[in-house]
Amino acid sequence: MVEFLADTSTSTEAIAIVGMSCRLPHAENPAQLWQLLRDGRSAIGAPPAGRPELLSRPGGYLEDVSGFDAGFFGVSPREASSMDPQQRLMLELAWEALEDARILPSDLADSRTGVFVGVIADDYAALTRQHGVEAITRHTLTGLNRGVVANRISYTLGLHGPSAAVDTGQSSSLVAVHLAVESLRRGESAMAIAGGVNLNLVPDSTVGAERFGALSPDGLSFTFDARANGYVRGEGGAFVVLKPLHAAMADGDPVYCVLHGSAMNNDGTTEGLTVPGPAGQQDVLRQAYERAKVSAEQVQYVELHGTGTKVGDPVEASALGAVLGDGRADGAELRVGSVKTNVGHLEGAAGIVGLLKTALCIRHRELVPSLNFETPNPDIPFDEWKLAVQRGLGAWPRPDEPLYAGVSSFGMGGTNCHVVLSDRRTESAAEEELPGAESGPGAVPWVVSGKSAEAVAGQAERLVSFLEERPQLDVAAVGRSLAVSRARFDHRAVVVGETREELLAGVRALAEGMPAAGVVSGRAVPGGAGKTVFVFPGQGSQWQGMALELFDSCPVFAAR
Structure with a gap:
């Protein structure tokens, strides 16, 4: 007789985002990203000096993609020069995300920590090939392999959890988060680092997007606006650190927000390979909210895939209207917005940027403006579908209720992903923030x-x-x-x-x-x-009440 083990799956367990990092246009870290979003600023501009002209197209560019402290990560200068800058950037961001989570990277050695990275671009490989076979070195194979973007982080930090590069097109980085969440819930990973990266280093990839007809001739993304005519490219990378909520609470970790559910699917057969399907997008939304056990009317905000294309925007809006708009009360419209209007479309890293934006909105309890929205798209009946673009900085519609939000990301081949977030208090009304340290007198x-x-x-x-x-x-x-x-x-x-x-x-x-x-x-x-610094032989001057001031001002000294 075959005996089966009891099911120990925690498939509905909430997952906490306990740390994050980013390197985005005009935003070197999450604090700068929040200020950019809060101010309603655009990071779209001309390519920085020293870059290929990239057709002189405006975009969301990083000022420096070549800088890297190779010695810090134990990489030789020769190997570093053969490494895709996407590998180098994600090594740095993994370290910064762990620091943001107050986790010492050295403490993770030999742990079941997973690494999941959305990455679809291979511009550096194309750049290397332009120099012929003479440019190939013993480090080229590993330096250009996209799988190594994740693997090198696992190697450098000594992590034994899953390590995977994810390519589902433009939904890759949010799918990476979904896979990380599922790995945590299965117990396969004890903690996970998930995110995505995209760097635009050669004109070829921009030419391809332009000839496909995806890029806005105006150099701006007009998400859900009547002027919607394509997107503007962006670049950068970001990570989140994920832990089961109960583990995060037990460890006293900072919690940005809580991830309750996620789902991914594919549109299947539509009018064309890259034409989005309303049925597929509706299905992924329903799956995500059913798994999260969150009703449609509870959702206050959705971060759109929101590329600002003539075909994509109305399809996305119709899916949201069907799943989250139906039955909403008048005056309780679902707020929506797109970070692509600020920093451009990061393609393989687009979803993780939308996730960071939403997590920061939850953390700071404010919604930030979605830019370039003036005239509503006539193909989107906003009133009927109970949708409203978030045009300015403001409070959440119902700040006294749990702050539920969704994030969408769709790949051009039809792979859709959606995640459901909220503030932490929805887990237990009795939870309290850990008290902060208070400084008393003394140094x-x-x-x-x-x-x-x-x-x-x-x-x-x-x-x-x-x-x-x-x-x-x-x-x-x-x-x-x-x-x-x-x-x-x-x-x-x-x-x-x-x-x-x-x-x-x-x-x-x-x-x-x-x-x-x-x-x-x-x-x-x-x-x-x-060498010895101090020696206390037990002789010398002592007096009554010695160190009394320290006893009064230093709880650690007093306790010992």
């Missing part, structure tokens, strides 16, 4: 480290920018985070001060390489061996 240390003295200065410079944007942060909480949630490297510095102003002055001096009171820099001795 506070801020620790910075790097693999070189220059890296320490760079970290200090970024720390200054971070703190200047967040004047409300408690100095002791910052000190604790720097001490326990950042990797420790040989080159180190500590800034000591009693006030925010003193500490910031010290960090600025460190960034500028200038000496300052309260700043000590040095290099740790490899292996931990070193």
Whole structure:
């Protein structure tokens, strides 16, 4: 007789987004992305100097795609030059996403952490081939293989979970998130890093999109607008760090938002290979919300695939109207928008950017404007389908209710994906935010480290920018985070001060390489061996009440 194990699947378990990172046009990190979105700014512009002209087309471009600290990741300069910049960028973003989640990358060695990356572009491979067989080296095979975009992260960090590059066309990065969520729910992964990347490095790929008829001749995406005539290309990359919600709560992780359900399918046979199908899009929406156990009227916002094309926009709108618009009360229209109007269409990385935007809207409890919307598309009956484009910065329609939102991403070959998010409080009304540290009187240390003295200065410079944007942060909480949630490297510095102003002055001096009171820099001795610093022989001056001030001001000292 064959005995089957009991089903231990957690297929409906909520998944928390506990960290994120991005490198996008005019946005080097999630904080800058949020400011760009909140301000309603467009990052579309001319190609930066030094790039191929790319037909001089406007787009969402990164200023620098060549910079990479190879030594930090143990990569030789020769190998780094053969690596697709998409590999290099995603290595950096994986590290930054883990730091944002307050997870030491070294703590993940030998863990079942999965890596899922949406990547469809191979511009660097095309660029390499232009130089003939002489450009092929022993590192070319791994440097240009798209699967290695994910595999190199697993190798560098010593991760034993699934490691996969995903290509479903323009839906790739959101499908990567869907696959990561399913892996977590099956117990295959204990944690996952999921995202996508897209870099536009040669004119060929832009020529292909133009001749296909996908690009807007105006160089803007007019999502759901009467002027919709194609999209504008964008580039960059982003990651989210995912954990089962119960594990995130147990570990005290920061939670941006909660992912309740997701689904993917394909349109099957339509009027053409690249013509979207209303039935397929309706089906993926229904599946996602059924799995999330969320009703249509609960959904307040959907981040559209929203390319701004004549065919695609009305089909997407009709699916939303059929699934989420039907039965909505008057005045309770579903708000919609598209981040493509800000940064362009990142193609294989488009879905993850929409996910980041929505997660930030949930985290900050604000909806941001979708740009370039003036005259409603006449092929979209907004009132009938109960849809409304989010045109300005504002509160959620029903801020006192759970903030449920969806994110859509569709591939040109018909592979659709949709995920359902919410704020964390929907899990339990009794949940409370973990208390932050409070600084008392006395000195506070801020620790910075790097693999070189220059890296320490760079970290200090970024720390200054971070703190200047967040004047409300408690100095002791910052000190604790720097001490326990950042990797420790040989080159180190500590800034000591009693006030925010003193500490910031010290960090600025460190960034500028200038000496300052309260700043000590040095290099740790490899292996931990070193000279004795202090010896306490048990003799000398003692007095009644010695260290009483420290007992009163330092809870750690008092507890010990």
